Amino acid sequence: MKKQNVLIIGAGVAGMEASQLLTEAGHKVYLVEKESLIGGQTIKFEEVYPNMECSTCMVSPKQQEILQNENIELLLLSEVKEVNGTAGEFKVKVKKKASYVSLANCIGCGACYEPCPVSLDNNFEEGLSKMKAIAVPCAGALPNVPAIDAENCLHLNGKKKECQACKEACMFDAIDFSEKDETLDLEVSAIIVATGFDMLDLKKLSQYGYNQKDNVYTALEFERLYAENGPTEGKLILRDGETPKTIGIIHCAGREEQGYCSAVCCMYSTKFSHFLKHKVPEAKIKEFHSDLCIPGKSHQKFYQEALKKEIEFIRCRNIQDISVEKKNGSLQVNYQNGNIEKNTFKANMIIVAPAMLPGKDTKNLAETLGLSLDEKGFFATKSNELSPIATDVEGIFVAGCAEGPKDIPDSIAQAEAAVGKVVNLSQGKINE
Numbered sequence: 001m002k003k004q005n006v007l008i009i010g011a012g013v014a015g016m017e018a019s020q021l022l023t024e025a026g027h028k029v030y031l032v033e034k035e036s037l038i039g040g041q042t043i044k045f046e047e048v049y050p051n052m053e054c055s056t057c058m059v060s061p062k063q064q065e066i067l068q069n070e071n072i073e074l075l076l077l078s079e080v081k082e083v084n085g086t087a088g089e090f091k092v093k094v095k096k097k098a099s100y101v102s103l104a105n106c107i108g109c110g111a112c113y114e115p116c117p118v119s120l121d122n123n124f125e126e127g128l129s130k131m132k133a134i135a136v137p138c139a140g141a142l143p144n145v146p147a148i149d150a151e152n153c154l155h156l157n158g159k160k161k162e163c164q165a166c167k168e169a170c171m172f173d174a175i176d177f178s179e180k181d182e183t184l185d186l187e188v189s190a191i192i193v194a195t196g197f198d199m200l201d202l203k204k205l206s207q208y209g210y211n212q213k214d215n216v217y218t219a220l221e222f223e224r225l226y227a228e229n230g231p232t233e234g235k236l237i238l239r240d241g242e243t244p245k246t247i248g249i250i251h252c253a254g255r256e257e258q259g260y261c262s263a264v265c266c267m268y269s270t271k272f273s274h275f276l277k278h279k280v281p282e283a284k285i286k287e288f289h290s291d292l293c294i295p296g297k298s299h300q301k302f303y304q305e306a307l308k309k310e311i312e313f314i315r316c317r318n319i320q321d322i323s324v325e326k327k328n329g330s331l332q333v334n335y336q337n338g339n340i341e342k343n344t345f346k347a348n349m350i351i352v353a354p355a356m357l358p359g360k361d362t363k364n365l366a367e368t369l370g371l372s373l374d375e376k377g378f379f380a381t382k383s384n385e386l387s388p389i390a391t392d393v394e395g396i397f398v399a400g401c402a403e404g405p406k407d408i409p410d411s412i413a414q415a416e417a418a419v420g421k422v423v424n425l426s427q428g429k430i431n432e
């Protein structure tokens with residue numbers, strides 16, 4: 001078998017799995033990631049269902065392997081801009097943004113963060129904390145090397161050219177303001193798209209009263225609030241300084257508008273109840289849902305264990321009947337229990353699980369790659385039943401949440417299947 005070059009777009013769990021397997025099969029991988037760190041959404045979680053496994057412990061060996069594997073060329077801060085050719089001989093242009101920090105010189109000591117005078121919302125932390133224009137977004141991020149946000153750096157955007165605070169603080173000569181963006185030309189025989197998902201902006205659904213001021217949290221905000229490497233170092237401190245005592249968890253926000261089930265929110269909402277009961281055993285928790293999606297051989301047990309902890313699951317007639325309001329200074333969930341009873345629940349914390357959406361760049365990337373999208377805006381595959389990872393372009397495959405919402409094991413399974421297809425292709429077999 002001839003050694004092939006393969007392009008993988010997105011370094012979440014799906015992209016990392018595919019990269020590692022392809023190198024084990026003797027191929028070379030270009031792994032293109034638009035952020036300055038790898039691991040995707042999974043590195044935001046403290047633990048993962050159904051076994052409450054430590055997410056960082058599970059993912060960091062994979063991240064380390066990616067960073068150390070000499071057959072993986074990791075291109076951070078990079079995006080695919082042009083693709084020409086056909087299976088076996090794609091020609092790809094990748095734009096790689098300058099990070100202004102040398103991967104070779106930086107030891108990740110963090111001495112450059114503190115003197116930086118710029119303070120920005122930390123998007124990785126869902127805006128729950130601030131970060132400097134030079135920093136890694138959370139402790140334990142890999143690679144543990146910061147990048148400079150060129151738009152906000154006073155030296156690079158020209159607002160205060162003389163500012164070189166980070167450079168002066170660095171004892172290892174790792175800051176290089178002269179670094180330039182690059183365009184790389186790659187030749188690859190196959191492409192795997194593993195660009196993951198984004199979340200629906202809860203501000204678009206007025207029924208939940210989400211304003212980032214009260215104690216209404218999105219699912220990802222809660223993941224970061226709970227995480228030991230998050231903004232409160234895992235201490236459950238609400239926006240008003242209180243501890244959560246009465247908690248309403250609302251499933252499926254935006255499901256009706258999007259027209260599909262996000263597949264994982266019933267399970268991760270149940271995970272949240274387990275988390276909360278672990279930290280605040282006396283907490284009173286109600287989960288509001290319409291359909292409860294607990295599939296798979298190990299998931300029922302996870303749900304049954306939640307029931308044993310006296311977590312109340314309330315089946316509502318319709319997800320749109322659930323709303324949140326602030327009454328006399330406290331939060332309240334309004335809901336219709338079953339078909340008849342209108343009810344309310346006073347809570348000092350509300351967590352809402354918004355729909356998982358196609359990644360923001362999906363449409364542009366699909367145009368660049370010549371791929372179609374399905375009716376929900378995810379990358380389309382030839383046939384969901386018999387060919388769930390082959391796209392309509394021979395030699396291009398899709399894996400993980402780029403194809404639609406799914407959990408980590410299913411994302412990994414698709415990545416492994418995509419690798420099988422690429423290996424077949426390298427042996428002259430067609431994309432079927």
Ligand SMILES: Cc1cc2nc3c(=O)[nH]c(=O)nc-3n(C[C@H](O)[C@H](O)[C@H](O)COP(=O)(O)OP(=O)(O)OC[C@H]3O[C@@H](n4cnc5c(N)ncnc54)[C@H](O)[C@@H]3O)c2cc1C
Pocket residue numbers: 009010011012013014015032033034035038039040041042045047048049050078079080194195196197219220223264268271356359361365399400401402406407408409411
């Ligand atoms: C709140 C929440 C909790 C969850 N909890 C669990 C759980 O406990 N257990 C479980 O099994 N599943 C859970 N999931 C599901 C899990 O997050 C996904 O299954 C998993 O993240 C999918 O991995 P992925 O690699 O497909 O995508 P992602 O994790 O989204 O990674 C995609 C990567 O691609 C990069 N990228 C995107 N666009 C581009 C581009 N144009 N160019 C280059 N790079 C790009 C991104 O920066 C990212 O690094 C949860 C989901 C949510 C929302």
